[in-house]
Each structure stands twice: as structure tokens, then as C-alpha cells.
Amino acid sequence: MKNTAGILLGSIAVVVGAIAQHSLPDTVGATRIVITYRCNPRDRPVLLQEMRKNGERRFAQWKREGAIQDYLLLFNSFVDTTTWDMLSVISFSDYQQTDRWRDIEEVYPGGLDSALLRIVTPSATFLSEQKWQAGKNGDPTSALYMVIPYEHPDRGVYIDFVNSVLVPQFAGWMKEGAVRSWSILLNKHYPGKPWDILLLLEYDGVRGLSQRDAARAATEASLKTDAGWKLLREISSQFRNEYEVSTARVITPKQ
Template sequence: MILILSRPLKAIRTLAAAFAMLMLCAVSLPTAAHAESGPKSLLITYKSTAAKRPAFRQYLEGAGTQRFEALKKAGKIADYQFLFNWYNDTLTWDAMAIIQFKDYADVAEWKTLERTSPGGLDAKGLALGEPEITVSADLLWEDGAAAPRASGRVFYVIPYEYRELAEYKKYVDGYVIPQVQGWMREGILSRYRIFLNRYPVGASWDALFVYEYKDIDSFGKREPTIAKVREPLRKQPEWAALNAIKQQIRAESENVIADDLAGR
């Protein structure tokens, strides 16, 4: 289901962050580094037109994949994946590239590439689809292995914004992970990845869930499986407490159902 939201959580958090920054500057307190290293994931969304969508998909499956494979072979990226939206949806994206670097220093290589190939695309690719939003992210939760491509696996991508980072991490650990582990035990989900935006300011997402279902039949069983897994979890006080306040902790935005074009 597609859900369109305003961005109240982000607006409140941005105002709070600005006020906190003013207070810190006023008392001249030292600042701590956000993390020991910079983010090693880059997620780029691309937008095409209805008329160009078929050709853009073919490009990503062909020349686009060849370009990214060459970057991987040269050691400029550690891995990549192209996802393509099932539908011509004007509210979301047509394609997404999920790029991994072996270390943060390699991001500098990508910065150089962007000067001549925005979003990693050559002139032919840019004539078919343009990069819209690029997010530097941390892959903080991951489990499972990619299902065989021949199985017809389905990717379900869900963006969220959250109220506060530490609170959200506890929510994912205590509420989300017990559920997705249950879905994996039930046999419908083969892999999940949860990314956090390192710089969550502006119009992009704060957290992005990438669920990989084994096939379309497994994806069709999503709702009854959610209900089945939640039933025993409701008896656990910690999980039940988080369930009761989840709407205050995070807000869900437009979902995308997608295919994988990279042959993983």
C-alpha cells in the first residue's frame, strides 16, 4: 500500500537539532565525531519517463551493468545492485542502485566519477534516466542470503523517517528484528537489509528497509505471515510496548515493489 505523508517527524527533529546546535555553540563545548569512519553504502534513485522506462531498464540490464561490473573488477566499488520498480509510479523512483564500498576512502573515487558520470551513468544512460536522490548510508542490520535469481524473487523497499536515532535503533532491535527473523523461519523471506541515512536532513529517508522475498508466491503470503508471527510476539511485554507506540517513533512513506536487475 502506498502511503503519502507530510514530514512532521523530520521537521520536529530538525528544529530540535538546530536548537541544540545553538546551545552547544553558546557554551563552546567540544563536539564528538559521528562515527569512527564515514558511511560505506551509497543509494542512488533514478527517475525516467513512461516512454523511456523500457529502454532505461534494458540499459541497466546491459550497458549499465557492464559499467558497474568494470568498477567492481577495478576495485572502485565492493559491490552493487540495481532494483527496478514494478510500476510507473510518479511518487517514487524507477530504479535504485545500492552501492557498497570496502572502506570510506573509496568514496573519494566515486566523487571523482560523478564529475563525468552522474549517478555512475554514461551519456546514453543519462538520456534515459537521471539520478534524483543520493544517500550516504550505513548498513546496520542484515541477515540471510540472496535467493536464486531464477526463483523470481521480489524486493520490497520501505522508507521511514524516525523521531530520534537512539530510540529508533532500540525499536529496530526490539520490534522489527524479531518479526523479520520470524518471516525467515516461515520461509517467505530470504534476506533483509536495513540502512540508516548518515545525514538525515532534507527530503530523503532516514531509514530504508530492503526485504528480499524468495518468489512472488512468498511475497503474496506477506500479510498472513505477518499476522502469524506477531501473534506470539504480542505476549512479550517489551515487543508489545513498542508495538503500542510505534506510530510515535517512526512514519512510513511510499513503498516500492521491485525486481533485481544485477543478477545477484
């Protein structure tokens, strides 16, 4: 069975490599730290209120001080015991800048003060690389994110798969007005549980998400004449395993 799987993966690699042609500029070195947080369902309203009041402002201060390059704070739209209640994606200009975050962690675990840590727990931290990003972020107060973790059998093949299939596909979704921006993070500790890849799709609010199926259909119609894209799209399950999908709002400061 292992030999058969290896032969299949090798064959797929040849096909993918032969038709990879839509790659975006490489962003190697775009270091990100991803942190997931869990809390009791009864504490979710307080968590969101406190993050809007004080928690988000602390991240903004670290950005102003140059300790971090940027940050994205997401609050899960629904209670989900299998994923997370809050997620942060912290950006750094280079790996060396993460040393500043290590100092912050000694005082603010997961970026949180003692008051917040009474109601929420940082559950996992992932060092990652943002390999792809396209589009422009819109108004954070209306944005709706879809966060999708994946596992893949071979990193090199998956990178070619993204360039061959996902780059043109997501470009179509943006053209149709459903998606504002997208990015893919690669877990630096590969293979690393619970995910090797984290996809973040920023939709134009509920309106954009409601147009997802229509945007997908229109994009597939425009790409169906590309035999290579069509073939790889049909066998995409060979490149990755998808896990629990989350939708989330951006945590913005209380006005």
C-alpha cells in the first residue's frame, strides 16, 4: 500500500509540476505566529467585550512600538468545541523580530493580561510562514473570514498545486466580488499537527459569503477550458485533507 501511494504521489507531482503556471511572487520569510484560544461558552460575551475594550489596543500598541509588524484578531462566529473561540495571526518583518514576541509572552501569555487569562486560555501556538497572499483587506468591521486548516502528504507537491489551481481559482473569486483577500500559511514545524496549511479567506461580509457558490461556479466556468486546471481540481483530495472550517469576525476596538 505504501509503495502504491508513493507511486501515485510521484505521478501527481509530475502532472502538477508540468502545468504549474499561475504562481504569485514568493513571500518566503513572511513570518507569522498563529495562536488559538479557548474559553467556556458562558465567557464568550465577556471575552469579546474585553478584547474590544482593552485586548486589541494592546496589540495595536505593540505594533506602534515596532515589537510586531501587524496583527489579525478573529472571534469565532459560533461556539465550536472542536476548533477555537479566538485566533490571532501576528505578523513579523523577519524571524529575528519574533524575539520581541518571546519577551512579550513572558509577561502577557498569548498576548493577554491576567484579567483576560481568567476567562480564556491560549491553547496552541504555531510558527508559520505566509507563502501566498493576494487582494486587499477591506473594512474590518464588515469582514467575514473563513479559516480552513489542511494536512498535506507532500509540501513540494502542495506548493505546485496552490500555484496551479488555487491562485487562479481565488483570483476568480475576487473578480466576482465575493472574496476581498486571501492568504495561505505553512506550518514551519512540518509535518505539524493539527495542520500543515492554514487558509484564510476574507469575504465581503455576509453578502460576500452568500455569493460563494455563485463565484465558485462562475470561476470554474471560466477555467474549465484549462485542461490542466480541471484535472488537478478533480483530484484535489490527493493533495490535502481538509479539517474543521471556522467562520469568524475581526475583533476591532470599541468606539
